[in-house]
Amino acid sequence: MRPPRGIPARLLPRPTLRARLTAVYAGAFVVAGALLVAVLYVLLAAAIDRQPVDSVGVAVGAVEATEPGLYSTLDPSLSAGLVAGGTVPLQAAETVDPAMTGSTGSETFDDLRRIVEANNQEARDRTLRTVLTWSVVALLGIGVLAVGFGWVMSSRVLAPLHRITATARRVADDNLHERIAHTGPDDELKDLADTFDAMLERLDRAFDGQRRFVANASHELRTPLTITRTVLEVALDDPGTGRDARHLGTTLLAVNARQERLIDGLLTLAAADQSPLVPEPVDLAEVAAQAVATAGAPAREAGVALHVDTEPARTLGDPVLLERLVQNLVDNAVRYNEPGGRVAVVTRPGPGGTVEVAVSNTGPVVPSYEVEALFEPFRRLGRDGAVADRRGGYVRGGVGLGLSIVRSVAAAHGGQVTAEPREGGGLTVSARLPGLPEGDSAAGRPPSARGSTAQPGIGTGIGTGTSEPPSTVRRAPIWTIAGAGTNPPAISASP
16 A cells, blocks of 8 residues: 555554454455345345335225215324225214215325335335444444454464564574474464574574684684794894894794784674673773773874873673774774874763764875775775874784774674764764663773773873772863873873
């Protein structure tokens, strides 16, 4: 059915399958009842039309059989009726006044037939109206019962589908071990439930295999790289190592570090996409402070200033993955920047009960049509993923998994990530996650921040100078790490 003209289809509520089945059941019953009433009405009208013909003939014949004479009417208060096969009773007049004597005339009864037919027609119409009225009332009443019956029956028919839907939603939350296990007659719905259970079984086995692969790869791939790095570092620390061997070792050590980052990124991406979350309260303000502290040294080397503006932004999620999300945003903003550039990290409450972490940077101009491609794996800004260092040269960038991991982690937490090019160059990447409702337990520090010694103004309790938890700080001052070669970095605060 098309929507009325001028009303968009998306604004009209779409009836549920249960409502449509009920409408079909009730509609079919009402249509069948209406056809039955119509047939009975026609048959009853035809039967009534045939019956009065003989009655009219008998009544008129009885009147015409009386002898001519002078008659008087009955008491006007009485009403006389004609009976089929009977006579019309008339009363002879009393002695007529002599003044009225004279020749008698004859009365004709031509209009009697029309009078009788009119009375019969009125009785016929009244009978048919009564029958039709009560038939419609009965049809409406039974139609209401049919709607209720159809609603109950459709509910019973759709109950297995509701169970399948509920199971699918629970499975979407990484509960692949659950099954529908539908019991009932061997019909189409049971076949659907059994097919769905078989699909879940195959998915469960596949995901278990992938999780085992990730666990094995984490060990089998990282261990050789760790050994290689250790051997290279020992060789480079040996005073007897020649210049050529030292140059080769430095190159191999850089390649080894890149491979470690690649494997670490792939494993994190796989974990975000497949592993079930163990949610804990997390404050993104603390995570951002830790990420800025970690990125302080690379920012100084690249000549990039870090600016932090945090408000409490509590969410529920995996602390390790959320820390990786923010760290990747900050690392990317530092890596793809320019000498003398700046990076701004902001955490704040978002609309609709959400929380947001946004990272902006200066840097090369990013065309708007290439923004979405940056979230694909192994896609980097620039041909070789390099960024300018503060000496005008180039250093190797990442492996092209940073934003892919950010989007996967956000999606695993029910959030979303957006990126917008900045005028004059650079990018603003925002991750919006569901907020933690007020009254829930306070957010905890990310694992890497627990027990760590952060720089003043950078770690937990940013800008407060005390041990007061960040969740009680309504507005943190903006801290700036000026990375123009100072060691340690010059830290300034602005309210």
